[in-house]
Structure formats: C-alpha cells, structure tokens
Amino acid sequence: MQFSAAILTPFLASALLAGAAPPVRAQNKGDATLLEMQQAFRKGERKKLEQLLPAVRGHALEPWAAYWELRSRLEDATPQEVESFMQRYAGSYQEDRLRNDWLLLLGQRRDWGRFAEQLPHFRMSDDREVRCYALLIEHIGGRADAALAQDVRSNWYALRDADDGCTHAAGELYGAGRLSALDIWRKARLGADAGRPRVVRNALEIVAPDALAQLKELHDAPEKYLRGRGAAHGRMRQELVLLALIRLAGSDPDGAARQLDSQWSAQLSPEERNAAWGAIGKATALKLSSRAVDYFANVTRDSDLSDEQLVWKVRAALRAGRWRSVAKALDAMGPEARRDSAWVYWRALALLEGRALPALPAGKPGDAEHESARQLLQGIAGTRGFYEQLALEELGERISVPPAPAPLTAEEKAAARANPGLNRGLYAISLGLRSEGVREWNYATNLHQSGGMSDRELLAAADFACQREVWDRCINTSERTRSVVDTGQRFPMPFRNAVLGRARDIGIDPAYVYGLIRQESRFVLDARSHAGASGLMQVMPATARWTARQIGLTNFSPGQITDRDANITIGMTYLKLVLDDFSGSLPLAAAAYNAGPGRPRNWRNGPVLNTAIWIENLPFAETRDYVKKVLSNTTNYAALLTGLPQSLKSRLGNTIGPRDASAPEVNKELP
The missing domain is CATH 1.25.20.10 (Bacterial muramidases)
Structure with a gap:
C-alpha cells in the first residue's frame, strides 16, 4: 500500500516511542485497601471483605467498602443489619443502592410487609422489577383500575432478560383476569x-x-x-x-x-x-x-x-x-x-414524501402537509443531536454555537465544590474506581430527594468536573440542562495542541477527530472497552500494531497505545487511512472505525440511498448510534473551531451506494 510521505512527520513518529504514563497509584493505605476490597467484591470473596473493612473506617469512601461487604452476604443478613447500614449511611448513594437490592430480595421472598415499609424510602425509584412488586402489592390491597395492569405489562415488556418481579406480578394479574392470555x-x-x-x-x-x-x-x-x-x-x-x-x-x-x-x-x-x-x-x-x-x-x-x-x-x-x-x-x-426525534423527523419527511420543505414567506400559510411537517421539525430542531440538526437544516438554518449562558457566579461554583457526593465521585474516579465514582456522581447530580438539580446547578457541577479534567462527567452533566446550553462544556477540546497539530500533519479535519474521540472515550485517557480497545481513540492492539508497521515504527509495542500522544497519533493515522479507503466519506469511515471496514463495504451494496436513510438502516444498533453521534459531534466542533455556521448535510454527502467501479481497489489489509 502506498502512503503519502507527509502522513507522519519524524516528530510524530518519535512521540509514539515514549513510555506510557504511569497508572494512578493509591494515595494511602486506606486507598489501597479500597482497591483491594473492590476486587474482592467482584470475586465474591466474602471473608476477605469482612477482614478488610475495619481498615477503611473513617475513609471518605467508607460507604463503598461497607456496601461491598454487606451486599456480598445480603441473602444471609438480618433485617437489623440492613437497617443499621441504612441508618449509618443515611442519605448516601450506597444507602439507596442497598435498599434497591434489599427490595428485590424482599420481593423474591414475598415479604410484602417489609417491602412496603422500605419502598417509600427508595429515592432512585428507577427499577422496573421493584415497580412491578409495588404494583402487585397495590393489586393485593384491592386496587383494581386498568392503569395498574397496563403499568405491569409495559414494565414487563420493557425488560429484555428474565426477571422475577414483573413476571410474578404478570402471573398474579393473569390469574385474577386482569391480564389476558394474549x-x-x-x-x-x-x-x-x-x-x-x-x-x-x-x-x-x-x-x-x-x-x-x-x-x-x-x-x-x-x-x-x-x-x-x-x-x-x-x-x-x-x-x-x-x-x-x-x-x-x-x-x-x-x-x-x-x-x-x-x-x-x-x-x-x-x-x-x-x-x-x-x-x-x-x-x-x-x-x-x-x-x-x-x-x-x-x-x-x-x-x-x-x-x-x-x-x-x-x-x-x-x-x-x-x-x-x-x-x-x-x-x-x-x-x-x-x-423519539428520529421518528419525528421521518414523520415530517413522510408528509412531504421525501421532498425538501419549501421556503414559505413569513405569515403565508402553506398546504396542510407542509404546515404539519414544519411544526414537527420545529418541535425537535436544534444543535443537540443528529436528527435535531437535520431538522434545523430542513427549516433552512445552519448549525451555530448557541448563545452562552450567563457566567457561573462564585457562589454557584463554591456550592458545587462543597457538594459531598460530587467530591466522593471525583475521589473514587481519581483512585481508579471509575464505575463507582460515576454512579456516585450521577446520584448526586440527580438529587432524587428533591427532583433533580436545576440547570444552573448542573452547569456548576459540570464546571467542577471540567476543572478537574474529568471530561466524561463534565459532558454528561452539562448535556442534562434543559433551557440553556453551554457548548464549551458539552464539546470540550482537551489536548488541543496535540490534536490540532497531529491533525494538520496527517491531513484530517480536527473537528472530525474531536467528534470521534468524544464518542469513543469522552476523553478518558485510560478508557478500555470490553473488546480490549484502549485510550482516547479506543484503538485495538492488532490495529495499533498494523498501523505502526505502515508508518515504519518497528520498535512499537502495544503497551504504548495507552500513552496519550501515541494513542492520538496511531488512532488518527488509522482514521485517515480508513477515510482514504472510503474516498473521504465521513459516514462510511465512522462506520468502519466502529465496526471494521469489511461491514460498511457490504452495507453500502444495494440501492443508492439518501445518506441519512443509509445510516438509519445500519443493522448494528451500536454502529448506527455511533455514526449519528460522531457526525453530529463533528458539526458542533466545526462550529466551535471556525466560529462559522455549519452543515451536517454537507458532511453526510447526498447519497451512499455501491463503490464506484473507477475508484481504486479497496485496501484489503485494512483491519
């Protein structure tokens, strides 16, 4: 395969040979014990958890250690032990998490008395099985309206895997003649x-x-x-x-x-x-x-x-x-x-039978179908996501950076920095307990006790995470605001010099790179997928080795892919090679980056399709969602980087169909 001599400079190549950054190390003995307890919990080592628990008494993350120890033996625990835990850690995420576990166990035991006592204190209230058990208690108590049976049925249908709660409730309601055989x-x-x-x-x-x-x-x-x-x-x-x-x-x-x-x-x-x-x-x-x-x-x-x-x-x-x-x-x-915005968008286009919405003079009504389509599109149009952006363009507008909200006050920032749940979440993440830290953070920002944080509180929490460079919490928290949009929080640009410099040398749009990284890893440096992909750009070891060989890095080792600059360079180089193989098509390249190049080569065969229709028909749900988000992200990043209105449609291209016979042969070695 032929490569442009400019694809990597000697400086970029040498960056790959630098050693990986050292992993986060435990800060003290209590931290080390917590990490040990997490592993013991995952392995089901009940005795070890019991032995280690006294060593973390008084630690900021003690509630996690106590939760792991009691959760590992919950089936054998007494109600008094459970109640003691809930009193000791009242108001914490771990109290509510254990209550969720306890409610499920009480439901399985058909201990409706204790279940009814605990249910009003369950703040998350987001478990479908618990909901079904609760509805069953109402049924047992004599509630007989049709909404109860419908609620059980909808929760049961929504559960993909086998469960006890909704299955048992459905069986009882069927026996009572309130659910049908159908x-x-x-x-x-x-x-x-x-x-x-x-x-x-x-x-x-x-x-x-x-x-x-x-x-x-x-x-x-x-x-x-x-x-x-x-x-x-x-x-x-x-x-x-x-x-x-x-x-x-x-x-x-x-x-x-x-x-x-x-x-x-x-x-x-x-x-x-x-x-x-x-x-x-x-x-x-x-x-x-x-x-x-x-x-x-x-x-x-x-x-x-x-x-x-x-x-x-x-x-x-x-x-x-x-x-x-x-x-x-x-x-x-x-x-x-x-x-769902996807189906609102296609409902609007179905009214027009696929035609573009005509520009109607202000104040002059069009026919009923056009007006209905316009109203549907106006209901979802915005910069938030793929179909929201497409709706905006159907209405004749471009994607621009929304007005920034009023700056956060010192008091708003201080309140976020003083929030115990947010601090515990960030501490756990810094320690390497990312899953636990994310759940702690999400619980704090949801504030189940009072209905959720306000938009200003969410912006302040997101700012706290941004300042600590915990970019996934920064993005996800800011995305939850309803009436204001802080684009800088939602689309941050960490490692700007490294990304822009390498994008310039490799010859790739930095907005596309940022759009992909945001979707791949949310800028988490040590992100690792279940399949083994690593780092900012989630590069697989085999892909990293192959790409390194193409650019002459004979001393490259897979361990280096966790280094920030190495990951950016290898990932960006591979992305450029994928783009070249798909003649510069951003949607095809994004699909290939996620699912491998062989699949989109097959998926493009068949009729020539409008690109949005082609994307919507991608058979892998993960890839379909991925391509939409990468392209939407890219458009927002381009608006930020250039300061100019952008078009998602121009990045999609008009159509996707079979490969042009006159195009160069595909690179069959591309992993």
Whole structure:
C-alpha cells in the first residue's frame, strides 16, 4: 500500500516511542485497601471483605467498602443489619443502592410487609422489577383500575432478560383476569424474537405450563419442530407454532416465510399471522434485503406489531422509498417511540414524501402537509443531536454555537465544590474506581430527594468536573440542562495542541477527530472497552500494531497505545487511512472505525440511498448510534473551531451506494 510521505512527520513518529504514563497509584493505605476490597467484591470473596473493612473506617469512601461487604452476604443478613447500614449511611448513594437490592430480595421472598415499609424510602425509584412488586402489592390491597395492569405489562415488556418481579406480578394479574392470555403470549413472542429462552419459559409457565416440554426443541431447532407438527388447532398449538416461526425468522427469515406461506398461514389467526410477518420482515430488514418490504406488506394491521418491528418496517420502507408505508408504521408506534426525534423527523419527511420543505414567506400559510411537517421539525430542531440538526437544516438554518449562558457566579461554583457526593465521585474516579465514582456522581447530580438539580446547578457541577479534567462527567452533566446550553462544556477540546497539530500533519479535519474521540472515550485517557480497545481513540492492539508497521515504527509495542500522544497519533493515522479507503466519506469511515471496514463495504451494496436513510438502516444498533453521534459531534466542533455556521448535510454527502467501479481497489489489509 502506498502512503503519502507527509502522513507522519519524524516528530510524530518519535512521540509514539515514549513510555506510557504511569497508572494512578493509591494515595494511602486506606486507598489501597479500597482497591483491594473492590476486587474482592467482584470475586465474591466474602471473608476477605469482612477482614478488610475495619481498615477503611473513617475513609471518605467508607460507604463503598461497607456496601461491598454487606451486599456480598445480603441473602444471609438480618433485617437489623440492613437497617443499621441504612441508618449509618443515611442519605448516601450506597444507602439507596442497598435498599434497591434489599427490595428485590424482599420481593423474591414475598415479604410484602417489609417491602412496603422500605419502598417509600427508595429515592432512585428507577427499577422496573421493584415497580412491578409495588404494583402487585397495590393489586393485593384491592386496587383494581386498568392503569395498574397496563403499568405491569409495559414494565414487563420493557425488560429484555428474565426477571422475577414483573413476571410474578404478570402471573398474579393473569390469574385474577386482569391480564389476558394474549398479553402473556406477546411477552413469550418478545423473548423468542430476542433469543431469550428463559423469558419464553417464564411466560409459558403462566399461560401454558403443559407446553414447557416442547420449549427446548422449539428454541434449538425451530424448523425441525415445525416439520414435526400436525395441524395447529387450538390457541396453545397456534402460539407455539408462532414462537417457532419467530425463532426460525432470526436465522432464516426466507425459510420462515416459506413455512408460513406453505403450511401455517391458514391455521393462524390474523393477529398471529401479522406477528409472524412482522418478525420475518424485521429479520429480513436487518439483512438489508429488498424482500423486507414485501414481507411487511403481508401485515394487515400494523398495531399487531411490536415497536421494534415497526421501527424496522419504517427503515425498510425508507430504503424502498415507500413514504406512505413509513407514515403508516410510524402512526402505529406507541407514544414513547413516536416522541423519539428520529421518528419525528421521518414523520415530517413522510408528509412531504421525501421532498425538501419549501421556503414559505413569513405569515403565508402553506398546504396542510407542509404546515404539519414544519411544526414537527420545529418541535425537535436544534444543535443537540443528529436528527435535531437535520431538522434545523430542513427549516433552512445552519448549525451555530448557541448563545452562552450567563457566567457561573462564585457562589454557584463554591456550592458545587462543597457538594459531598460530587467530591466522593471525583475521589473514587481519581483512585481508579471509575464505575463507582460515576454512579456516585450521577446520584448526586440527580438529587432524587428533591427532583433533580436545576440547570444552573448542573452547569456548576459540570464546571467542577471540567476543572478537574474529568471530561466524561463534565459532558454528561452539562448535556442534562434543559433551557440553556453551554457548548464549551458539552464539546470540550482537551489536548488541543496535540490534536490540532497531529491533525494538520496527517491531513484530517480536527473537528472530525474531536467528534470521534468524544464518542469513543469522552476523553478518558485510560478508557478500555470490553473488546480490549484502549485510550482516547479506543484503538485495538492488532490495529495499533498494523498501523505502526505502515508508518515504519518497528520498535512499537502495544503497551504504548495507552500513552496519550501515541494513542492520538496511531488512532488518527488509522482514521485517515480508513477515510482514504472510503474516498473521504465521513459516514462510511465512522462506520468502519466502529465496526471494521469489511461491514460498511457490504452495507453500502444495494440501492443508492439518501445518506441519512443509509445510516438509519445500519443493522448494528451500536454502529448506527455511533455514526449519528460522531457526525453530529463533528458539526458542533466545526462550529466551535471556525466560529462559522455549519452543515451536517454537507458532511453526510447526498447519497451512499455501491463503490464506484473507477475508484481504486479497496485496501484489503485494512483491519
């Protein structure tokens, strides 16, 4: 592969050979003990936790040590021990965290008396299982309105994995005739669609325990199961066939369609057929196949589909340019899904059948569709995210830096610096207890006791984190303000000289680099992904070695990738090579950086699509979200760096389709 001689200067190359920065070291004996206790908690070493706990009495992070010790043996703890902990650490995150754990355990034990005593003190109140247990107590106590059953059902459906709380509540409500058999079977369908056999089993234990013996074959070999069935007469037989079809659709949607067409369609109810076609259509849309719209066309009532199936019906219709199908599917979504800015945006464009919103003179009304589209777009337009920015541009505006809020006063800053929860969070993060520190920080900024921090308090907390260079807390806290936007906090530019200098030497837009780093690591220097990617730009070891070889760094070792300058240079160089391989397309390069170059090479094959439609159809949820955020971030950073209004659409490009035959061959070595 040929590389430009200017891609790295000797200075940049030498920077890579510098040693990595030393890790954060424990500041005193108490710190070292806390780190040891965290590891013991993760390993389930109860005796060691008990032995170490006295050594951290009086430490600023003692509540964490005490939580780990008691949580590790909570099932054997007495109510008095739990109550003593809650009194000792009253008002802390750890008190509320343990109460959450205790409520779940009391629910599993069906100890409704103690559960009811503890529930009013649970400040986070954000656990769906706890909510279901609480609703069940209301049901037991005689509350009989329809909203209770609907609340249980919605919480149960939202839980992807098997649980006790909502499953038990659903079973009790089914037994009382307040949830229908269809409600329970629909949960089983969600489990089959997600490949969660325990979820399916839990639902069948409620509605059809006699069918449990068939579940393993249905899950492991759905095609064999279908071949071995006779006529599907009766509700249970029909639903089991439907579960097998849904399961088969996940691996072989065309095979499931053939089975449904040839044998089962006439034996299922219209609602069951619609559910089957919805699962088949979704699975086919995930493969980016043009057959998806045809499979979805067999659905006679969109309200029979889950929101997830409707989302993929919308995406398939967007790929095919079928705007009426887009609108119809969007109308069938639940209220929460319809409020998502993505679906507000596509609802507006569906009203216009994909055409640009015409510029109407001020005060002069247009036709009803145009006015409705304009109102929808105005409702989401802004600089906050991908679809908000696209909506702004549809309305004829560009992305600019919003007016800065009034400067924080000395008193506002002092209040943030004096906040015990914020200080404990930052202390834990500095010590290396990042997960614990983040939770402590988030709890403090949520202020569950009083409904949450005000915008000014959030800005002050974000400023505190910015000053301490804890950039992820700075960004995430500032993003939660509602009526004001501090762009400098939301889009900080740490390591500015290093990033701008290397971007200039390598020949890459620094706004794009900043947009990617913000999404990859939130500027956390020691960030490490579950897959092993490291540092600011989250570079995989194999990618780092390959990139180092391309630029002649024969003495490079993977350990150096944790060094800030090495990570920036290797990551930026690789990103430039990816950009070159995709002819400068920012969306394609972002998808390749996240999912590897081979996948977007395949994803671009097929029809030539509007770029936003192509992005919305990316089959990996992580990559889809990643590309949107990197491009949105880039546009905001460009506005900050240049001081000029920017266009997200110009960065997207008009369309994405198959690679131009006249373009250079792809770099097949690119990892």
